[in-house]
Amino acid sequence: MAILVYPPTIDWDWMMQRPQQLMKYFARAGHTVYYCNRTLEDAPAEEIEPGLFIVKHHERWLEREWKPAKARLQAPVIVWCSLPQLASSLRQYDPDLIVYDCVDEFAEWAPYEREMAACADAVVCTSERLRERLDGRYPGKRLALVRNAYDLDMGLHLPNEDDAAMTPADLPAGPTIGYIGAWAPWVNPNLLLYTARLQRQAQIVVIGPEFGRPFAPYRSGIRFLGMKPHRQLSSYLRRLSVGLIPFRLTAVTLATNPVKAYEYLAAGIPVVSTSLPECRMMMPYVDTAADAADFHRLTLERLQDAGDREARKRFALCNTWAHRVQEIEAFLFG
Template structure:
């Protein structure tokens, strides 16, 4: 357990977005009495052109989220920071200046800098704070305006400077361990209490699901470049009587799915309401493409689906394989459809209970405790935590 810490979390996802590792860890640490400044990822001047929803958003602002947690939203920064190191250094100075104002306003002296972003290696950090790099993605594999060599160099420097580093997946550990002698695998998990509500009496059926034909095949998560739309199309076309529901933000072309009458893309839904949606799923799916990015993914949704007791069909992700036979794995669209058919036919209360027991062994509380134990062991063992005071 962490006690009496002041943690700056440099996150890869907005606090208000899809809840995952950063929000879960920081919420647990806040409940333990630590103070948190959660820093939303900055946007560039080009971002609103790609995502119009970002236009007009308030930037460089501080607001309370819950007890012991403040959210800081940085100013708009320059594009191409992932391509050119000089640009990144300018951007990190802008972010550091805003953080300095936020810390001064809150009378907040950071004792831990917990980052998810390789580019924050150029952020001027307090030299007496502990730097933790929580590596949850293969950042060099993301599409967009990045130079892989530039990102790889920044990450290597961040690993070298961190007092402790975490990897959310075994593949990430294997690919990074030579860069990071103080590296440990801490997989993702689930808020078991929250998602187990899907098995309990009470959750009202969401209005948009009430009249859909059953069975209902569901997905919760981002619909992005790594999402295998062909898997879903195969299921929708093979079984026109099924309903396929996708819940989460969409940032890729989904015209092929939208054209199918039995597919619904509902967009982002509040974390608090997700158990009610999951309670309606007959089978939950993880249809990810297998590529450089997803080989290092430990899908949070896997643990959430299991906590809800739902049958799960996934593509062949390395981090999913250890959960067989609780999870069915498909290698192509034809097998994906067949596995869903089999899970629908063979589900039982006993199988649901086994899934929920597996989820209990993979709670966020257990993950946070393991992370804290690892950080405590390495905290005094070396690793510089910054270059200068704010």
């Protein structure tokens, strides 16, 4: 077993995505995990479930708690970092291993990546496109492709025993086409507007935070429900008739492996995406569209015929975060 440290990057309560999921499932696999928030709350690290500690004041923890904890646990220390800007600070934990988790192709991260790759003992990435680039740029570096996954805690794959009581009040009645995720520059609003304009069979909803741009200009025919707490997302996901991934094709999205695809599939609902390479690899469980007309056509077809829900659930259950931790353990320790 090992001690994993995730340095201050994203606070635990902000968004339950890849770093949080991996750290949670590392702890469940028997490792000890310290997830460091950026907050300055003067309190000791809190154990939120066995082996998983949230560090609320990083500097205080590093000064007072880290060395005694490391001496007590007597295990190898792995620093898991997904933000290359932090490369120069990672040696302060006196790690036995530094792992760079390359999760996105953001241009603003590029200037820092070479230093991060140089200090990392191993690199993990989320998509085949990232793997090919990293392998070409840093030949000889230990490298593994470990995609995103489904969080079993969401319970989307389980039977819904109390359907009426769990229906969110702000969801429209009847068939619902939904996009769950950040309303960000990589979302193509024209795909949603095109589908909303050409059909009246279902209401289109967007659930997620505004990120980098406001939603207001796109309200025609689309209901924006805003950001929901992660614990509530399951009740929305279950009630979608079709789940959408309406991304523009950019350097960022071509390298992304969308977490929401696994969540839609775990609920058994049809998924329609633009032609992202990682979504094409999920076919036939995900339908990928060549253009706006194709996106609209596939969405309408799935409204009329949802297809094999159980096959989608099985795919998701073969791609959980617990599976990803097993892949990483085999890569690092096997």
